[in-house]
Amino acid sequence: MASTSTKVVDIHTHMYPPAYVDILTSRDTIPLIRKFEGAKDPRYIILKDELEALHKAAADGSAPSHLPGRPVTSHYSSLDQKIHFMDTHKIDISVISLANPWLDFVATEAASETAKSVNQEFSDMCAKHPGRLFFFGTLPLTVTPEDLLASISHIRSLKYCRGVILGTTGLGKGLDDPALLPVFKELAENKLTIFLHPHYGLPSEVWGPRSSDEYGHVLPLALGFPMETTIAVARMYLAGVFDKVPELRMLLAHSGGTLPFLAGRIESCIVHDGHLVREGKVTPARRTIWQVLKEQVYLDAVIYSEVGLKAAIDASGVDRLMFGTDHPFFPPLTSDEQGEWESMTWNMEAVKKALGDGSEGTKAVMGGNAVQVLRLYEE
Amino acid sequence: MASTSTKVVDIHTHMYPPAYVDILTSRDTIPLIRKFEGAKDPRYIILKDELEALHKAAADGSAPSHLPGRPVTSHYSSLDQKIHFMDTHKIDISVISLANPWLDFVATEAASETAKSVNQEFSDMCAKHPGRLFFFGTLPLTVTPEDLLASISHIRSLKYCRGVILGTTGLGKGLDDPALLPVFKELAENKLTIFLHPHYGLPSEVWGPRSSDEYGHVLPLALGFPMETTIAVARMYLAGVFDKVPELRMLLAHSGGTLPFLAGRIESCIVHDGHLVREGKVTPARRTIWQVLKEQVYLDAVIYSEVGLKAAIDASGVDRLMFGTDHPFFPPLTSDEQGEWESMTWNMEAVKKALGDGSEGTKAVMGGNAVQVLRLYEE
Numbered sequence: 001m002a003s004t005s006t007k008v009v010d011i012h013t014h015m016y017p018p019a020y021v022d023i024l025t026s027r028d029t030i031p032l033i034r035k036f037e038g039a040k041d042p043r044y045i046i047l048k049d050e051l052e053a054l055h056k057a058a059a060d061g062s063a064p065s066h067l068p069g070r071p072v073t074s075h076y077s078s079l080d081q082k083i084h085f086m087d088t089h090k091i092d093i094s095v096i097s098l099a100n101p102w103l104d105f106v107a108t109e110a111a112s113e114t115a116k117s118v119n120q121e122f123s124d125m126c127a128k129h130p131g132r133l134f135f136f137g138t139l140p141l142t143v144t145p146e147d148l149l150a151s152i153s154h155i156r157s158l159k160y161c162r163g164v165i166l167g168t169t170g171l172g173k174g175l176d177d178p179a180l181l182p183v184f185k186e187l188a189e190n191k192l193t194i195f196l197h198p199h200y201g202l203p204s205e206v207w208g209p210r211s212s213d214e215y216g217h218v219l220p221l222a223l224g225f226p227m228e229t230t231i232a233v234a235r236m237y238l239a240g241v242f243d244k245v246p247e248l249r250m251l252l253a254h255s256g257g258t259l260p261f262l263a264g265r266i267e268s269c270i271v272h273d274g275h276l277v278r279e280g281k282v283t284p285a286r287r288t289i290w291q292v293l294k295e296q297v298y299l300d301a302v303i304y305s306e307v308g309l310k311a312a313i314d315a316s317g318v319d320r321l322m323f324g325t326d327h328p329f330f331p332p333l334t335s336d337e338q339g340e341w342e343s344m345t346w347n348m349e350a351v352k353k354a355l356g357d358g359s360e361g362t363k364a365v366m367g368g369n370a371v372q373v374l375r376l377y378e379e
Numbered sequence: 380m381a382s383t384s385t386k387v388v389d390i391h392t393h394m395y396p397p398a399y400v401d402i403l404t405s406r407d408t409i410p411l412i413r414k415f416e417g418a419k420d421p422r423y424i425i426l427k428d429e430l431e432a433l434h435k436a437a438a439d440g441s442a443p444s445h446l447p448g449r450p451v452t453s454h455y456s457s458l459d460q461k462i463h464f465m466d467t468h469k470i471d472i473s474v475i476s477l478a479n480p481w482l483d484f485v486a487t488e489a490a491s492e493t494a495k496s497v498n499q500e501f502s503d504m505c506a507k508h509p510g511r512l513f514f515f516g517t518l519p520l521t522v523t524p525e526d527l528l529a530s531i532s533h534i535r536s537l538k539y540c541r542g543v544i545l546g547t548t549g550l551g552k553g554l555d556d557p558a559l560l561p562v563f564k565e566l567a568e569n570k571l572t573i574f575l576h577p578h579y580g581l582p583s584e585v586w587g588p589r590s591s592d593e594y595g596h597v598l599p600l601a602l603g604f605p606m607e608t609t610i611a612v613a614r615m616y617l618a619g620v621f622d623k624v625p626e627l628r629m630l631l632a633h634s635g636g637t638l639p640f641l642a643g644r645i646e647s648c649i650v651h652d653g654h655l656v657r658e659g660k661v662t663p664a665r666r667t668i669w670q671v672l673k674e675q676v677y678l679d680a681v682i683y684s685e686v687g688l689k690a691a692i693d694a695s696g697v698d699r700l701m702f703g704t705d706h707p708f709f710p711p712l713t714s715d716e717q718g719e720w721e722s723m724t725w726n727m728e729a730v731k732k733a734l735g736d737g738s739e740g741t742k743a744v745m746g747g748n749a750v751q752v753l754r755l756y757e758e
Contacts, residue, residue: 066654174587202606203582208553208614215617216652216660222645223613226637227581227606234602235587238594254644258605261640264684265633266601268725272709273595275445281595305643311690330651346647 007092009367009376011195012253012300012324014099016076017121023106023114031101036067044076045069046101047220048204049212075328075337079125085327086132089344092367093376096122097136097165099329100199104141104167111140112147116154119161126160134376136165136195139183145171148183156190162374163193163251168200168232175232176239188247193298193374197253198228229257233297234266234289242292249373250296251322255303260315263289290315298373300324301365304346306353313354318361322370323351386471388746388755390574391632391679391703393478395455396500402485402493410480415446423455424448425480426599427583428591454707454716458504464706465511468723471746472755475501476515476544478708479578483520483546490519494530498537505539513755515544515574518562524550527562535569541753542572542630547579547611554611555618567626572677572753576632577607608636612676613645613668621671628752629675630701634682639694642668669694677752679703680744683725685732692733692744700744701752702730 016024024033025042030051035042045051050068074081076099086094098118106114119137126133137155139148155161164187170177175196187194201224207215229252242248252259259266266289276282293316302324303309313321325343332341348366355361370376395403403412404421409430414421424430429447453460455478465473477497485493498516505512516534518527534540543566549556554575566573580603586594608631621627631638638645645668655661672695681703682688692700704722711720727745734740749755 066657070653176587176589202585206581206607206610208555210555210614210618212654215614216649216655218617218645218648218652218655219610219613222648223606223610223641226641226644227602227609228585230606231585231598231602234598235589235594238597239589255640258637258640261634261637261682261687261690262602262605264682264687264725264729265605266597268683268709268721269597269601270595271721272712273597274449274712275591276595276597277712278445303640303643304647307690307693308640308643310693311640311686314686314689330647333651333653333656342647342650346643350643 005368005371006363007367007371008090009093009095009323009370010086010091010325010327011095011251011322011370011374012302013082013094013096013327014076014329015079015082015096015122015125016072016099017118017125018077019121020098020118021072021077027105031105033072034069039067039071041071041073043067043069044072046199047217073328073331073337075331079128083129083132084338085341088338088340089325093132093134093371095134095136095162095370095374095376096125097195098122098138100167100197102138102141102165102167104169104199106140106142108142111142112151115140115151119155119158123158123160131378134160134162134374136163136193137161139164139166141167141169141171145179145182149186152183152186152190152192156192161192162376163187163195163249165195165197168196168198168228174235176235176241178239181241181244184241184245184248188245188249191249193249193251195251195253196229196232198225198257201225201228226254226257229253230259230262233257233259237289237292242296243287246296248296249298251298251300253300253302255299255301255308255312256293256297256315259289259293260299260311263293263315294320298322298369301347301351302326303350306350309350309354318355318364319369321365322373323347323366384747384750385742386746386750387469388472388474388702388749389465389470389704389706390474390630390701390749390753391681392461392473392475392706393455393708394458394461394475394501394504395451395478396497396504397456398500399477399497400451400456406484410484412451413448418446418450420450420452422446422448423451425578426591426596452707452710452716454710458507462508462511463717464720467717467719468704472511472513472750474513474515474541474749474753474755475504476574477501477517479546479576481517481520481544481546483548483578485519485521487521490521491526491530494519495533498534498540502537502539510757513539513541513753515542515572516540518543518545520546520548520550524558524561528565531562531565531569531571535571540571541755542566542574542628544574544576547575547577547607553614555614555620560620560623563620563624563627567624567628570628572628572630574630574632575608575611577604577636580604580607605633605636608632609638609641612636612638616668616671621675622666625675627675628677630677630679632679632681634678634680634687634691635672635676635694638668638672639678639690642672642694673699677701677748680726680730681705682729685729688729688733697734697740697743698748701749702726702745
């Protein structure tokens with residue numbers, strides 16, 4: 001890694017461009033954005049219980065005890081604010097992406113055009129800061145696979161696009177849906193990386209009867225998101241997607257959810273599964289989940305701890321981890337939003353502790369890997 | 380750790396004593412045990428889709444394409460077989476426990492007596508091999524908290540009992556149910572360790588539309604179990620159980636599910652939760668999940684990989700990990716069941732690779748910690 005770039009790159013950083021905020025504001029079901037009298041910023045509501053609290057308050061004529069959801073500050077919609085965040089944290093390059101829920105909810109007839117305009121808007125933003133901004137595009141998912149291919153054709157024509165951000169539901173049946181194989185192949189052939197990102201979490205009953213008044217949103221966000229990612233990738237793996245599309249490049253949010261930690265158990269459960277063994281599916285030639293982690297998957301470093309980061313590096317290799325911040329989610333609550341964010345400092349400290357401050361490994365994870373893997377230069 | 384025991388101890392090893400098999404055989408809903416004509420062993424059925432396949436085959440009059448569930452071999456019910464497994468793998472001491480689903484399903488009026496007889500049966504088994512066998516007892520959970528306390532009183536009178544095995548549902552509302560606090564306190568005061576073990580997994584829809592014919596039982600077993608454990612402990616932590624019962628000793632199955640990997644994200648989600656911060660619940664005095672992992676929790680080493688084991692050690696400390704096999708689950712499918720099991724070799728290799736063959740750390744994890752923490756000697 002002698003020629004490792006010393007650039008700092010943030011590959012996990014979101015934006016809701018103004019046109020997208022308008023779409024969410026016009027909705028009546030989650031996800032949606034609502035403005036509240038007296039509140040500085042509109043609120044983004046993604047969880048069912050938040051919407052129910054809102055409806056209940058409206059029906060009672062009472063004021064909700066606190067505003068639901070989270071504020072959509074200028075950090076989400078303003079390009080100047082993104083550049084300010086980058087400058088404050090000495091981030092040289094950001095690979096921006098639309099945040100969840102992307103376009104999963106857009107009606108079929110509008111989906112392709114909406115995707116086109118959102119991707120064009122991201123492209124235009126990147127063109128305003130050449131060399132500092134690249135982006136992951138967004139696919140329409142309520143369309144036919146053919147329309148999806150047309151959308152990829154548009155995306156690959158956009159100069160600063162390096163892949164697509166994708167949720168876990170695919171066309172409604174998950175990412176192990178065989179209908180997605182042509183889409184994965186098309187993305188792979190065009191060297192477009194899939195940035196896999198969770199949104200739907202787990203069914204709410206798993207969090208138990210105690211409400212968000214007691215636990216906030218810690219359980220669905222801290223556990224639901226990474227578990228969703230883990231399940232989605234395990235399903236793809238079991239369906240043989242990584243074998244069928246050997247050139248697939250997939251970047252997993254939040255250091256792979258929990259895959260690095262659970263890979264051993266997954267392997268054990270496969271070789272000990274009576275049905276799979278009887279069906280001849282457990283062969284010596286089978287590619288293990290470890291091989292997929294080391295050869296086909298990249299992990300972001302958004303894990304907020306040295307313990308987790310080391311496991312991610314142990315599983316995938318120091319050349320496959322890429323720094324990210326998840327900005328503008330998780331803003332600081334007890335200090336100035338224009339100052340330092342813990343999402344930056346916790347994740348950067350984890351890298352430095354795991355690999356050594358100033359080491360080649362740290363340079364690779366902090367930016368070198370992203371520059372190389374995502375080709376973050378003029379082509 | 381100069382005086383570390385060199386004994387090899389298996390703290391995660393299950394048995395279904397014959398009387399318990401009879402209870403499961405008499406049931407019509409999962410969990411249940413069924414005998415099939417021509418099959419050597421009865422089959423244990425815990426998953427809904429297995430039971431449905433069975434009912435469908437019965438209604439059609441057709442033979443099921445393969446037998447549902449997994450065989451309940453003599454490994455589950457025979458004490459001689461357990462000793463044979465221990466001898467084969469050079470295990471000096473086993474801390475045996477009833478396997479899931481324990482007594483969660485037993486009708487209230489029978490629960491206390493059933494628990495008493497099961498615990499007595501375990502006690503009698505241990506007495507047949509003094510010094511080689513200890514056990515985790517089983518609590519009736521369909522009873523009142525008062526009857527639960529009476530059951531603990533019986534358990535603590537049993538010479539070889541060192542704790543209780545517990546699922547994640549508690550009295551039906553999870554382990555964050557305030558009604559369980561007196562139970563946790565009573566266990567803690569009697570230095571009885573809680574061995575927390577998953578059973579219920581996650582709602583089946585998260586595994587997607589593809590059936591167990593394609594994926595076997597890999598998803599619910601490899602992912603559902605550890606995710607269930609993680610959620611249960613996170614809920615306890617957020618409810619303040621570890622603060623309210625400072626002497627609580629809890630051993631988490633499967634190296635804590637995914638807690639070591641996700642602890643950083645849990646902490647980040649807490650300090651960034653607007654509601655919890657506004658409510659004053661995020662104070663500098665707050666004990667972090669890291670502190671709970673390092674001070675109140677023990678982890679077994681049933682993780683089948685060096686990557687996962689190292690993360691578990693990094694999170695909780697080498698003095699808090701305890702070797703286990705999960706015997707008799709996951710028997711070898713392509714070699715003799717009387718010979719070596721990968722559940723032993725994979726987990727032992729992970730310890731040796733992570734800590735060094737013959738090192739003090741390896742001795743501690745392979746048995747020294749268990750001897751000390753669980754007092755595995757005559758008292």
